[in-house]
Amino acid sequence: MGKAKLSIVQSGFVPINIENIDTDQIIPARFLKATTKEGFGKNLFRDWRYENDDEAKPKADFPLNQSQFSGEILVAGKNFGCGSSREHAAWSILDHGFRVVVSSFFADIFKNNALNNGVLPVQVSEGFLQKIFEQSNVTELIVDVEKQTIKIGSLEEFEEGFDINTYKKTCLLNGYDDIDYLLNLKNEIEDFEIEKAF
Amino acid sequence: MAGKTLFEKIWEKHVVKIIDNGPSVFYIDTHFIHEVTSPQAFNGLNKRGLKVFRPQQTVATADHNVPTIDQHLPIKEELSRLQVEALIKNCAEHGVELYGLGHPFQGIVHVIGPELGITQPGNTIVCGDSHTSTHGAFGAIAFGIGTSEVEMVLATQCLLQSKPKLMRINVEGVLKNGVVSKDIVLYILSKISASGATGFAVEFAGSAITSLSMEARMTICNMSIEMGARCGMIAPDEKTFEYIRWREFAPQAEAWDENLVQWKQLYSDSDASFDSEHHFNAADIQPMITYGTNPGMGIGIDEKIPTKESINDTDKSGLEKSLAYMGFEQNTPIKGQKIDYVFIGSCTNSRIEDLRMVAGFVKGKKKANGVEVWIVPGSKQVEAQAIEEGIDKVFEEAGFILRQPGCSACLGMNEDKIPAGKYCISTSNRNFEGRQGAGARTLLASPLTAASAAITGVITDVRELLN
Numbered sequence: 296m297g298k299a300k301l302s303i304v305q306s307g308f309v310p311i312n313i314e315n316i317d318t319d320q321i322i323p324a325r326f327l328k329a330t331t332k333e334g335f336g337k338n339l340f341r342d343w344r345y346e347n348d349d350e351a352k353p354k355a356d357f358p359l360n361q362s363q364f365s366g367e368i369l370v371a372g373k374n375f376g377c378g379s380s381r382e383h384a385a386w387s388i389l390d391h392g393f394r395v396v397v398s399s400f401f402a403d404i405f406k407n408n409a410l411n412n413g414v415l416p417v418q419v420s421e422g423f424l425q426k427i428f429e430q431s432n433v434t435e436l437i438v439d440v441e442k443q444t445i446k447i448g449s450l451e452e453f454e455e456g457f458d459i460n461t462y463k464k465t466c467l468l469n470g471y472d473d474i475d476y477l478l479n480l481k482n483e484i485e486d487f488e489i490e491k492a493f
Numbered sequence: 494m495a496g497k498t499l500f501e502k503i504w505e506k507h508v509v510k511i512i513d514n515g516p517s518v519f520y521i522d523t524h525f526i527h528e529v530t531s532p533q534a535f536n537g538l539n540k541r542g543l544k545v546f547r548p549q550q551t552v553a554t555a556d557h558n559v560p561t562i563d564q565h566l567p568i569k570e571e572l573s574r575l576q577v578e579a580l581i582k583n584c585a586e587h588g589v590e591l592y593g594l595g596h597p598f599q600g601i602v603h604v605i606g607p608e609l610g611i612t613q614p615g616n617t618i619v620c621g622d623s624h625t626s627t628h629g630a631f632g633a634i635a636f637g638i639g640t641s642e643v644e645m646v647l648a649t650q651c652l653l654q655s656k657p658k659l660m661r662i663n664v665e666g667v668l669k670n671g672v673v674s675k676d677i678v679l680y681i682l683s684k685i686s687a688s689g690a691t692g693f694a695v696e697f698a699g700s701a702i703t704s705l706s707m708e709a710r711m712t713i714c715n716m717s718i719e720m721g722a723r724c725g726m727i728a729p730d731e732k733t734f735e736y737i738r739w740r741e742f743a744p745q746a747e748a749w750d751e752n753l754v755q756w757k758q759l760y761s762d763s764d765a766s767f768d769s770e771h772h773f774n775a776a777d778i779q780p781m782i783t784y785g786t787n788p789g790m791g792i793g794i795d796e797k798i799p800t801k802e803s804i805n806d807t808d809k810s811g812l813e814k815s816l817a818y819m820g821f822e823q824n825t826p827i828k829g830q831k832i833d834y835v836f837i838g839s840c841t842n843s844r845i846e847d848l849r850m851v852a853g854f855v856k857g858k859k860k861a862n863g864v865e866v867w868i869v870p871g872s873k874q875v876e877a878q879a880i881e882e883g884i885d886k887v888f889e890e891a892g893f894i895l896r897q898p899g900c901s902a903c904l905g906m907n908e909d910k911i912p913a914g915k916y917c918i919s920t921s922n923r924n925f926e927g928r929q930g931a932g933a934r935t936l937l938a939s940p941l942t943a944a945s946a947a948i949t950g951v952i953t954d955v956r957e958l959l960n
Contacts, residue, residue, distance in 0.1 A: 313814070315787050320927070342931055377688065380530070402688070404639060473653050480509070484520070491506070
């Protein structure tokens with residue numbers, strides 16, 4: 296049961312130039328009552344997106360509501376995804392259509408949750424992040440998983456590498472799940488339990 | 494050979510396999526689950542035709558989404574009810590023990606684990622909730638996971654984990670009167686910020702930490718996630734062993750003695766090294782309160798709300814955004830700020846010791862007019878103990894409302910929400926925008942500071958009422 300593969304994403308981006316965006320902002324707790332993973336996208340950034348929780352009243356100054364910003368890449372300030380471990384945050388980002396999130400720093404649990412859903416967190420330097428925020432809305436970003444690079448489309452010289460461990464990279468490129476990997480290790484896990492006398 | 498840290502001693506015993514250039518296959522001793530982050534994981538298992546691999550190492554409760562009044566009645570809110578029913582069904586189908594509504598062990602997952610003696614030193618513990626770090630107070634590696642990871646643990650009792658960097662935070666000395674463990678952790682947060690420990694496993698150490706009770710230690714480890722830490726932990730000692738000794742699921746007879754020998758090895762060797770270390774002095778800490786919208790935005794109760802010039806954070810625009818949300822001005826005192834709600838509860842501060850602390854302080858006093866005070870015990874056992882000790886009567890006389898156990902207004906998932914624009918002084922762990930309800934304004938503080946605001950109706954220095 297693999298995920299959609301991810302190798303190169305070339306796309307416009309949605310910039311949210313705010314630091315410490317916590318998962319309660321990404322998806323408020325009142326939307327966590329579902330028992331499936333689908334349909335969270337419409338509530339992504341719900342309280343920043345709409346006045347008084349009313350879908351008929353989008354807040355004009357919020358980038359997700361601005362038609363000039365679109366694409367598969369979300370760009371956000373430092374320490375993105377802090378707070379609650381709710382994977383609903385990653386599901387809502389994916390369900391909205393994002394495949395990559397770019398920031399200068401990610402909270403740990405969010406990073407894992409994103410990767411487990413085939414959403415790539417790309418950590419860039421603060422300088423590079425600010426450079427993206429300075430770009431006009433027509434700019435595309437190019438994220439190459441194989442080469443581990445991110446480029447600002449209109450500025451050839453602006454390219455930066457990003458880290459991802461070899462295992463996770465293989466998973467993303469091939470659409471593998473951690474759970475498939477672990478299930479294949481059942482015998483080793485059982486041996487480990489006996490050895491440790493659990 | 495260099496010595497080992499507490500973290501390393503536990504970590505190394507739980508690595509099943511190391512993947513080349515990748516994470517380790519990491520074995521989990523105890524898995525707590527609850528109604529909100531488990532249904533999709535069970536769906537995943539069912540789709541694969543799998544059963545829970547080690548149901549005896551899995552413990553469930555209903556806490557996040559349950560009402561805190563009339564728990565004997567069916568849950569009114571349909572989606573909440575369906576989620577709780579899904580948990581009941583999943584646990585029954587997979588043979589997982591459930592301490593659901595109506596069970597004498599029901600309660601907030603991070604309160605009941607320790608209370609039942611399930612949380613033990615040297616263990617690896619996970620739960621689909623970021624405040625799983627709480628259990629680290631017993632010298633365990635305990636951390637929050639997402640739902641995909643819940644599914645992995647249900648299916649294989651393992652996770653893929655990269656070893657984090659190691660940090661030690663030392664707090665030495667004696668706390669001043671009116672200052673408690675919540676103030677210690679809010680103080681540390683105000684110094685190192687809401688991302689100051691991201692990527693690290695944090696060990697809390699020093700005389701100010703070891704002098705704390707187990708409940709107080711849990712409060713500190715609980716909020717290590719608010720620094721971004723992968724987990725927080727404290728080396729177990731006689732207090733830890735004493736706390737566990739006679740609890741429901743504590744090891745008995747020879748098993749106790751055998752465990753004790755192992756547990757006494759769980760400390761960081763004197764020559765162990767950390768990637769980062771902080772030192773704080775307990776005497777520098779005053780009662781703390783947050784003024785902003787992340788838990789790192791805290792100040793001493795006597796201090797003024799900072800200015801853009803005075804904070805050394807890169808996020809200067811964040812300060813303005815936070816203060817606009819909170820309705821606060823730079824460079825103004827926080828003391829005297831009017832409050833509307835007081836919430837004493839959550840996995841941070843809802844244990845019997847917290848309720849005793851509040852009751853001891855408010856005995857014979859009355860809440861201020863116009864203030865609504867909710868006390869939400871962490872578990873059925875805490876509730877029962879409070880009633881046995883007559884604490885419920887003290888609250889009643891003070892005009893406080895003692896509700897039933899659950900996560901409640903900490904995250905406002907159930908009906909316990911703070912209305913938009915209202916100020917709530919809260920013993921919980923997060924002051925994010927909208928956390929306690931859309932538009933709600935949260936000020937985090939200790940149970941003592943929250944109780945003093947309940948009495949005066951404004952943010953108050955508890956020391957002035959103690960003297």
